[in-house]
Amino acid sequence: MWEYTEKVKDHFLNPRNVGVIEDADGVGEVGSLACGDALKLTLKVDGDKRIRDAKFQTFGCASAIASSSALTEMIKGITIDEAGKITNNDIAQYLGGLPKEKMHCSVMGRDALEKAIANYRGEPEKRVDGEIVCECFGVTDLEIQRAVKENSLKTIEDVTDYVKAGGGCESCHDKIQEIIESINGTPFKEKIRHSELTNIQKIRLIEETLEREIKPELKKDGGDIEFIDFADNTIFVKLRGTCSTCSASQVTLKHYVETKIKEQVSPELVVEEVEQ
Amino acid sequence: MKTIYLDNNATTRVAPQVLEVMLPYLSEFYGNPSSMHSFGGKVAHNIEEARAKVASMINASPDEIVFTSCGTESNSTAIHATISSIPDKKHIITSRVEHPAVKNLCEYLSKKGYRVTFVPVDRKGMLDVDYLYNSLADDTAIVSVMWANNETGMIFPIEEISQVVKHKGIVFHTDAVQAVGKVPVDVDKSKVDMLSLSGHKIHAPKGVGALFVRKGTRFSPFLIGGHQEGGRRGGTENVVSIIGLGKASELAENHLEEVTTRVGLLRDKLESELLRRIPNVMINGDSENRLPNTTSVSFEYVEGESILLMIDEFGICASSGSACTSGSLEPSHVLRAMGVPFTAAHGSIRFSLSIYNTEEEIDFIVEKLPPIIEHLRNLSPFWKY
Numbered sequence: 001m002w003e004y005t006e007k008v009k010d011h012f013l014n015p016r017n018v019g020v021i022e023d024a025d026g027v028g029e030v031g032s033l034a035c036g037d038a039l040k041l042t043l044k045v046d047g048d049k050r051i052r053d054a055k056f057q058t059f060g061c062a063s064a065i066a067s068s069s070a071l072t073e074m075i076k077g078i079t080i081d082e083a084g085k086i087t088n089n090d091i092a093q094y095l096g097g098l099p100k101e102k103m104h105c106s107v108m109g110r111d112a113l114e115k116a117i118a119n120y121r122g123e124p125e126k127r128v129d130g131e132i133v134c135e136c137f138g139v140t141d142l143e144i145q146r147a148v149k150e151n152s153l154k155t156i157e158d159v160t161d162y163v164k165a166g167g168g169c170e171s172c173h174d175k176i177q178e179i180i181e182s183i184n185g186t187p188f189k190e191k192i193r194h195s196e197l198t199n200i201q202k203i204r205l206i207e208e209t210l211e212r213e214i215k216p217e218l219k220k221d222g223g224d225i226e227f228i229d230f231a232d233n234t235i236f237v238k239l240r241g242t243c244s245t246c247s248a249s250q251v252t253l254k255h256y257v258e259t260k261i262k263e264q265v266s267p268e269l270v271v272e273e274v275e276q
Numbered sequence: 277m278k279t280i281y282l283d284n285n286a287t288t289r290v291a292p293q294v295l296e297v298m299l300p301y302l303s304e305f306y307g308n309p310s311s312m313h314s315f316g317g318k319v320a321h322n323i324e325e326a327r328a329k330v331a332s333m334i335n336a337s338p339d340e341i342v343f344t345s346c347g348t349e350s351n352s353t354a355i356h357a358t359i360s361s362i363p364d365k366k367h368i369i370t371s372r373v374e375h376p377a378v379k380n381l382c383e384y385l386s387k388k389g390y391r392v393t394f395v396p397v398d399r400k401g402m403l404d405v406d407y408l409y410n411s412l413a414d415d416t417a418i419v420s421v422m423w424a425n426n427e428t429g430m431i432f433p434i435e436e437i438s439q440v441v442k443h444k445g446i447v448f449h450t451d452a453v454q455a456v457g458k459v460p461v462d463v464d465k466s467k468v469d470m471l472s473l474s475g476h477k478i479h480a481p482k483g484v485g486a487l488f489v490r491k492g493t494r495f496s497p498f499l500i501g502g503h504q505e506g507g508r509r510g511g512t513e514n515v516v517s518i519i520g521l522g523k524a525s526e527l528a529e530n531h532l533e534e535v536t537t538r539v540g541l542l543r544d545k546l547e548s549e550l551l552r553r554i555p556n557v558m559i560n561g562d563s564e565n566r567l568p569n570t571t572s573v574s575f576e577y578v579e580g581e582s583i584l585l586m587i588d589e590f591g592i593c594a595s596s597g598s599a600c601t602s603g604s605l606e607p608s609h610v611l612r613a614m615g616v617p618f619t620a621a622h623g624s625i626r627f628s629l630s631i632y633n634t635e636e637e638i639d640f641i642v643e644k645l646p647p648i649i650e651h652l653r654n655l656s657p658f659w660k661y
Binding site (some may be wrong): 001012017036058059136168 | 624654
């Protein structure tokens with residue numbers, strides 16, 4: 001049983017704005033019967049580019065119906081430009097959240113809205129952008145890249161939850177992993193970790209990990225860290241900012257910084273603080 | 277709100293008579309059946325009574341029954357016991373429509389160096405037995421085919437298959453979790469070597485199952501430990517649930533006729549009324565070879581999870597083969613193996629009855645469902661009325 005919010009249940013059981021606007025100014029259709037969900041969105045737009053009316057038809061599960069209903073409520077009365085800024089997360093948030101596995105329902109809403117806006121603006125029907133990665137659900141590399149960037153996705157499972165890619169035969173999992181890594185800047189972590197690294201490679205990876213993962217975390221609490229030296233698999237660092245005066249700094253150093261470094265670079269590494 | 281429970285292939289209510297016999301084992305009769313004192317010895321004696329009842333239900337001998345924790349453990353034990361006792365044979369035959377307990381285990385074994393043949397089914401869900409026979413090879417260690425399918429209720433010709441497989445000297449196991457208590461299961465007629473059954477599908481509690489192991493079958497325990505279950509399954513017995521399974525087996529034997537007659541008629545009424553009242557409905561499976569309590573109904577152009585949640589508002593419990601209910605993105609592997617079109621697979625609902633269902637409940641369902649399907653179809657961009 002899915003954990004749906006009261007708002008999802010309400011929009012599912014009492015969907016708003018069901019139907020088709022016959023003389024619509026914008027039409028957006030996404031999904032298919034084969035995929036298991038589909039949405040047709042029709043818009044009526046005023047002279048001042050304000051969405052006067054929106055209606056939907058949806059084939060799909062409760063969260064697909066609720067996402068569509070929520071979308072129509074969100075866009076009625078706002079301008080086309082404002083509507084263009086709505087993200088899938090906005091739809092999910094409007095509903096008080098969706099189960100992770102159902103996020104693709106909010107993505108379907110956003111996609112239909114984009115198509116309807118493009119249709120209203122008289123933009124030509126977009127051909128499929130990019131190259132198909134997931135054959136089962138017809139998802140392209142560009143769609144996956146966008147979902148990874150916009151929602152900070154980290155795993156193949158995340159990608160499947162958001163855009164369905166990889167949810168069928170699974171033969172595209174390697175390609176999806178490459179896309180995730182190319183965006184998150186962790187180039188084939190697994191492969192590097194298990195191979196013999198030279199000192200130069202280790203130093204580069206340490207610097208990268210500090211910059212990308214560790215510093216942003218420490219900065220949240222007003223702290224910082226400086227990479228001083230590297231010898232015999234020991235990383236010498238100086239703690240800065242609030243970290244330098246924090247009584248828990250040793251805990252941070254060993255439990256957070258060292259763990260991260262071991263995980264991202266090499267398990268034999270240790271982190272030591274140099275004298276202030 | 278009254279619960280109308282038509283999801284008995286998922287699990288069943290514990291029969292009141294079963295609960296009653298179980299309760300003393302949660303209080304005064306707490307002895308360990310392995311103990312030397314008579315306090316524990318009495319419990320051991322009662323376990324043996326339960327074993328005899330389970331054996332009687334499938335016409336086995338009591339010492340051929342091994343109690344387990346569930347159907348999955350029974351299946352895993354059967355397959356592991358066989359392949360580890362004949363390690364040089366690297367081929368397994370099963371069907372494409374097995375329960376995940378067998379299907380996922382076989383897929384796992386295929387990654388561990390086993391060659392696995394997944395025998396297909398036809399459009400009605402019937403097993404392609406010739407394909408199975410043609411797949412039998414010199415290095416086939418075990419054939420494991422379910423007695424009846426949990427989603428469609430399709431019954432496979434186990435008696436015939438077991439004869440052919442046995443004739444070749446190959447071990448034959450059947451997952452009879454859905455068949456027991458719904459159709460006659462007789463291990464004297466069907467020469468299976470091993471057979472799995474589960475307590476909670478026949479009104480015993482969850483957490484207990486049994487594996488029939490025919491005398492003389494090569495066997496090595498899956499759970500290695502104490503000498504319990506004649507050395508075939510280590511671990512202190514789940515006494516209370518075993519007592520429950522014993523009673524439930526006795527009831528199942530007595531209720532079999534009612535299931536095949538009255539419950540079967542209720543199922544037939546449910547089906548025919550749904551077909552009569554709602555357009556674009558199809559039944560998945562073959563009415564000839566089906567469990568009497570099960571129907572898989574596809575409502576075209578709507579999605580199963582939506583149907584389930586809307587009938588849930590009326591207290592009606594069923595399940596669906598749709599993608600959305602499983603958490604995966606593809607509809608049931610059983611319906612896909614049958615080649616059920618996507619339009620119908622996504623909108624499939626399984627109703628599975630038990631002796632506790634009444635005609636009033638069926639009337640209620642066939643009254644509530646048509647407007648729900650109509651409502652969902654009106655929401656759907658594919659429905660052209």
